[in-house]
Amino acid sequence: MVSQFSVLRKGLRTIQHIRWASSAKLAEHKELSKIRNIGISAHIDSGKTTLTERILFYTGRIDEIHEVKGKDGVGATMDSMELERQRGITIQSAATYTIWKDHNINIIDTPGHVDFTVEVERALRVLDGAILVLCAVGGVQSQTLTVNRQMKRYSVPCLAFINKLDRMGANPFKVLHQLRSKLNHNAAFVQLPIGLESNCKGVVDLIKQKALYFEGPFGMDVTEDEIPKEMRSEAIDRRSELIEHISNVDDTLGDIFLEDREPTVDEVKAAMRRAVIKRLFTPVFVGTALKNKGVQPLLDSVLDFLPNPSEVNNYAFHESGDRSDESRILMNPSRDGKSPFVGLAFKLEAGKFGQLTYIRVYQGMLKKGEIIYNSRTGKKIKVPRLLRMHSNEMEDVGEVYAGDICALFGVDCASGDSFVTDSKMRLSMESMHIPDPVISLSIRPKNPKDLDSFSKAINRFTKEDPTFQVFYDNDNKETIASGMGELHLEIYSQRMEREYNCPVVMGKPKVAFRESLVSPIEFDYLHKKQSGGAGQYGRVSGIIEPLGPSENTQVVFNDETVGTNIPKQFVPAVEKGFRMMTERGLLSGHKISGVKFRLIDGAHHIVDSSELAFILAAQGAVKQAYDLGNWHILEPIMAVEVAAPEEFQGTVMGQLNKRHGIITGTESSEGWFTIYAEVPLNDMFGYASELRSATQGKGEFSMDYSRYSPALPEVQAEIVRMYQESINIAQNQKAGKKR
Missing domain, CATH: 3.40.50.300 (P-loop containing nucleotide triphosphate hydrolases)
Known part of the structure; x- marks a missing residue:
C-alpha cells in the first residue's frame, strides 16, 4: 500500500x-x-x-x-x-x-x-x-x-x-x-x-x-x-x-x-x-x-x-527635487523595453559571494552586464549577475522587465536606494517607512579577541536591517544595540555566534525613553565671545513649545523671523544647533522629541556673526529652556494582547495591573479569554516567563508599539537619578585620570 x-x-x-x-x-x-x-x-x-x-x-x-x-x-x-x-x-x-x-x-x-x-x-x-x-x-x-x-x-x-x-x-x-x-x-x-x-x-x-x-x-x-x-x-x-x-x-x-x-x-x-x-x-x-x-x-x-x-500606479521623484505631488513622475510598466530602467533596492542580504540586493523593477528592462547608476550616490555599477530567488536558492536569468522582482550580486548600496540606466535621469522611488527602535541593550564580544568578527557582524546586520542600530556610548564607554524588541536583539546575538563564531554578552535592556516639554517656554539667548581676533556673536529669541500627543515623536523647527535681524543664511545654522541638542537631552540623556522650536527674532554682528556662533546660540537657547522650563520623560507604550484559558483570567489581569497596564478590552470564547491592554515597555521585560508559569504554559501574548506617553513620576525620578549617578561616576573617573 x-x-x-x-x-x-x-x-x-x-x-x-x-x-x-x-x-x-x-x-x-x-x-x-x-x-x-x-x-x-x-x-x-x-x-x-x-x-x-x-x-x-x-x-x-x-x-x-x-x-x-x-x-x-x-x-x-x-x-x-x-x-x-x-x-x-x-x-x-x-x-x-x-x-x-x-x-x-x-x-x-x-x-x-x-x-x-x-x-x-x-x-x-x-x-x-x-x-x-x-x-x-x-x-x-x-x-x-x-x-x-x-x-x-x-x-x-x-x-x-x-x-x-x-x-x-x-x-x-x-x-x-x-x-x-x-x-x-x-x-x-x-x-x-x-x-x-x-x-x-x-x-x-x-x-x-x-x-x-x-x-x-x-x-x-x-x-x-x-x-x-x-x-x-x-x-x-x-x-x-x-x-x-x-x-x-x-x-x-x-x-x-x-x-x-x-x-x-x-x-x-x-x-x-x-x-x-x-x-x-x-x-x-x-x-x-x-x-x-x-x-x-x-x-x-x-x-x-x-x-x-x-x-498599480507607481511614482518616482527627482533625486534632488521636492517631494510634492506635482513633482511625481508616473512609472511606465510596459515590458517593451523602450522606457529607461528604474528599480528599487528594497532588501539587502549577505550571500556566499557578497552582498545580495533584492530589486523590484518598476520601469524598462535590465540585462546582465549592463551599466546602472545609483540615484542617491551617482555611482556607476556594472551588473555582473542577474538572479531570481527561490528562498535561499539562486537561478540565473539574462534579463528582467518591469514588474519583475530579481536580485543582483556585488552591488554596494543601501536599502531604499533607486537605480537607473540613464545617468542624467536621477529618479528616486518613494521611500519606505522605517519604524524607530524601541529597546536598547549593551553588547560586547565575550572574547576580546573576537572584536574583528564582532565589527564585521555589526556592519553586515545594520546594513541589512535599518531597525537594528548600533552606536558607541562615550559616557558609559560601551556599545549599545537598539532594536524592535527583546526577540529581535536575541536573534542577532545568536546569529553572531552561529555565523561569525563570535559569542556576545548582552547587558540590561534599555528602553528608548524621550524627553519633552510640558508647557511652552520663551527663550532669549545671546552667544558672545571675544578674546582677540575674530569673535563670535549670535542672538536668538523665540518659543519652544510642546507638540500634541499624536506628534510627540517628532521635532519641528519653524523660522518665523521677519526682517534681517538674523540673516537668512544663518537660519539653517540655528536649526542645526537645535537639532544637535535634541540628540541628547539634559534631563536624562535621552533624545528630545515632541517639541517645536519657533525662531521669532534675534540679532547679528556684521563682523563677528558666523554659522558656528548661531549653532552655539541655538544650543544655549535649549539649555536656557531646560533651566527655566518644565520637562518630563516620555516612555513607549505597547499594545499587549494576552490569550489564555479562562481559569487564569484573574491572575493574568493582576499581572498586567502590577506592570502598570491599562486594560482596554476583553473577549471570551469557548473556554479561552483574550485581554487587550496598554503597558509601558519598561514594565514588560521578563513577562513571557511569568505568563508561562502563571498559566501552566498555556498562555501566550504578543505586543506591538502603540505610542509614547508621559512616564509615571516615580519612573521619571528613578531615570533622572540614575543619569545623574552615571555623570558623577564619569566625572570622578576623569578627575582620577588627571591626578
Whole structure:
C-alpha cells in the first residue's frame, strides 16, 4: 500500500516538474497581465509559511512538503535560516516565484513577529497585492492590526484567507465580524466551510455555487459537486450578502442589483476585481493549509482578483527635487523595453559571494552586464549577475522587465536606494517607512579577541536591517544595540555566534525613553565671545513649545523671523544647533522629541556673526529652556494582547495591573479569554516567563508599539537619578585620570 502510494506521488510530481521545466522558460517574458507580485502577511502562527509551502507544492515548484519546525528536521522551504527552522518562526522575508495556470507569481513570505516588522514594511512597499492570513481561532490579533496599517500605508489590495479551520474552536464567522469591526474592511465570504475542526471536508464556492472537495494525495485533486442540502439555504443568503457588499462599492454591479437581476458569474468576478484593486472590498476565503484544503481556489483568486503590475500606479521623484505631488513622475510598466530602467533596492542580504540586493523593477528592462547608476550616490555599477530567488536558492536569468522582482550580486548600496540606466535621469522611488527602535541593550564580544568578527557582524546586520542600530556610548564607554524588541536583539546575538563564531554578552535592556516639554517656554539667548581676533556673536529669541500627543515623536523647527535681524543664511545654522541638542537631552540623556522650536527674532554682528556662533546660540537657547522650563520623560507604550484559558483570567489581569497596564478590552470564547491592554515597555521585560508559569504554559501574548506617553513620576525620578549617578561616576573617573 505504501509503495503504491509512493509510486503515485512520484508520478504526479514528475508530471508537475515537466510542466514546471517547460513553464520556467516562459517565466522571464510573461506579458504584464500574467504577472502577480504578492505577499503573505499575518499575525504570529497564523500559518503564512505553511500556506506558502502548499502553494509551492501545488504549483510544482517543490516536490515534497515539509512542515514548519517539522519532525523530519528539514523545515519549510521558505524558512532557510537554521534559526528559523529551530524556532519554527520566520525571521527574514523570503522571495520565490512560481507558475500557476500560465501566470507568473512572485511571492514574498513575511515574518509575523512585531520585532521583524521592517521585513513586512519593505515587502509591502514593492508588492502589488497581498494575502492577509487570519487564524480561525485567534482572528484579528495585534500584529494583524499592524499589517493592516502597513497595507493601508502602501495602498496594497488584499484577499483575506481564514486558515486553520481544522483547529479546535475554529470560528470563521467570528473572524469575519472582527474583519469588519476591528479593521473596518468591507468584507464578505466568497467561500463557506463544509464542516469545522475535525469534520472539515471542503468549501462552498459562493460565486459558482458549487461545493469543492480536495481529494487524492495531499489534496491535489479538486472536485466540484452539488452544495450539501443542509447548507443550500445558508449559501443562498451568503451569496446575496456578497453581491450586496460589492454592489455598495461598484456602480456596474450596483445597477444590476437595483434592477433585481441575478448577475452572472463573470459579472460578479469582474465587479469584485474592480472593487479589490481599489481597496473598496476584501473577499474572504477559507481553508486549512496544514490539511491541504482551500489552497488551489485561493491561487485562482490571486489571478482573478489581485492586480497585475500595469494596474498599480507607481511614482518616482527627482533625486534632488521636492517631494510634492506635482513633482511625481508616473512609472511606465510596459515590458517593451523602450522606457529607461528604474528599480528599487528594497532588501539587502549577505550571500556566499557578497552582498545580495533584492530589486523590484518598476520601469524598462535590465540585462546582465549592463551599466546602472545609483540615484542617491551617482555611482556607476556594472551588473555582473542577474538572479531570481527561490528562498535561499539562486537561478540565473539574462534579463528582467518591469514588474519583475530579481536580485543582483556585488552591488554596494543601501536599502531604499533607486537605480537607473540613464545617468542624467536621477529618479528616486518613494521611500519606505522605517519604524524607530524601541529597546536598547549593551553588547560586547565575550572574547576580546573576537572584536574583528564582532565589527564585521555589526556592519553586515545594520546594513541589512535599518531597525537594528548600533552606536558607541562615550559616557558609559560601551556599545549599545537598539532594536524592535527583546526577540529581535536575541536573534542577532545568536546569529553572531552561529555565523561569525563570535559569542556576545548582552547587558540590561534599555528602553528608548524621550524627553519633552510640558508647557511652552520663551527663550532669549545671546552667544558672545571675544578674546582677540575674530569673535563670535549670535542672538536668538523665540518659543519652544510642546507638540500634541499624536506628534510627540517628532521635532519641528519653524523660522518665523521677519526682517534681517538674523540673516537668512544663518537660519539653517540655528536649526542645526537645535537639532544637535535634541540628540541628547539634559534631563536624562535621552533624545528630545515632541517639541517645536519657533525662531521669532534675534540679532547679528556684521563682523563677528558666523554659522558656528548661531549653532552655539541655538544650543544655549535649549539649555536656557531646560533651566527655566518644565520637562518630563516620555516612555513607549505597547499594545499587549494576552490569550489564555479562562481559569487564569484573574491572575493574568493582576499581572498586567502590577506592570502598570491599562486594560482596554476583553473577549471570551469557548473556554479561552483574550485581554487587550496598554503597558509601558519598561514594565514588560521578563513577562513571557511569568505568563508561562502563571498559566501552566498555556498562555501566550504578543505586543506591538502603540505610542509614547508621559512616564509615571516615580519612573521619571528613578531615570533622572540614575543619569545623574552615571555623570558623577564619569566625572570622578576623569578627575582620577588627571591626578
